[in-house]
Amino acid sequence: MxxxxxxxxxxxxxxxxxxxxxxxxxxxxxxxxxxxxxxxxxxxxxxxxxxxxxxxxxxxxxxxxQWLPEPEHLADVMHWIKRCDDEFKPQLDRYKYPTRFELADRSEPRNAVARFLADLQQRLTETTCLSGTQWGLADAAIGPFVRQCAHTDSAWFASQPWPNLQNWLADFEASALFQxxxxxxxxxxxxxxxxxxxxx
Ligand SMILES: N[C@@H](CCC(=O)N[C@@H](CS)C(=O)NCC(=O)O)C(=O)O
The missing domain is CATH 3.40.30.10 (Glutaredoxin)
Incomplete structure (x- = not known):
């Protein structure tokens, strides 16, 4: 995606x-x-x-x-994407499919995905989008995985204290590009x- x-x-x-x-x-x-x-x-x-x-x-x-970052923001954007791919995505798989990983329930991977999501929430209190002032490479690279995570247990995601992240995801899902x-x-x-x- x-x-x-x-x-x-x-x-x-x-x-x-x-x-x-x-x-x-x-x-x-x-x-x-x-x-x-x-x-x-x-x-x-x-x-x-x-x-x-x-x-x-x-x-x-x-x-x-202008989704590609300006040279001075490139390292920051790539850092977020790398964290998503290396740290968050493996935990997302465990969260989505606990039985495949022989987990009794979702609690342990949920804590792991929550750490990254909380960092995204913090980031979104500092900048409008993950990529900076407008939607860009980091948002598009990370958004689909946050969406998968949110929809794994919508009630849990909605109940978290992450208003910026929840609004960011809602804006993404409402966008023409998403459709x-x-x-x-x-x-x-x-x-x-x-x-x-x-x-x-
Ligand atoms: N790092 C790769 C991951 C690709 C990947 O694992 N894709 C999954 C689907 S999202 C897949 O093809 N899985 C099937 C398989 O590994 O046989 C990328 O981002 O392109």
Whole structure:
């Protein structure tokens, strides 16, 4: 979803191939040995296998809303994204699927995700958006995971003392871009007509 957000905001016309992870098509394995999603295959055959790389690829081509940080803010923005990916996301998986991790309940991963969310709340008391004064790379990279976390137990998330974070998430979910990237597509099948998305 973070990759789709950047591709959509930068209006990169893409052929979208929706993948069901339990039925990965051979073409995904051929493009990427890692075979995680998302994968982007550029017109020159270059393959990008990390969602953040896809975001940067798209925004470096066209960045009409100036999502890419100014050089002086780059380290800060990348620091938040790295914390999200390295610290928060693994705990989010444990929080979402406790039985897969042989946890008796959600309490322990909940405490872990709450620490990061509380830091985001604090950040959002200092700046309007995670990226600074306007929505940008950090917001788009982190927003989808905060959303997953919030929807795992909506009542718990709503009951936390995080008004800035709750409003930030609500604004994201109400945005036009969110509606665009949430459009559902049927799983891709070989030979089907191209599904073009994010055209200017
Ligand atoms: N760091 C990678 C993570 C990619 C990833 O793990 N994607 C998940 C879905 S969100 C996946 O493809 N899981 C299926 C699998 O690993 O087989 C990125 O951000 O692109």
């Amino acid at each position: 973070r990759a789709r957000l950047a591709l959509a905001v930068s209006h990169q016309t893409c052929e979208l191939r929706e993948v069901v992870l339990s039925r990965k098509p051979a073409e995904l394995h051929q493009a990427s040995a890692k075979a995680t999603v998302p994968v982007l295959v550029d017109t020159d055959g270059r393959v990008l296998e990390e969602s953040l790389d896809i975001m940067l690829w798209a925004l470096q081509r066209h960045d009409p809303l 665009i990237v949430m459009v559902k597509h049927p799983p891709w099948q070989p030979g089907q007509p191209q599904t073009l998305v994010f055209e200017p």
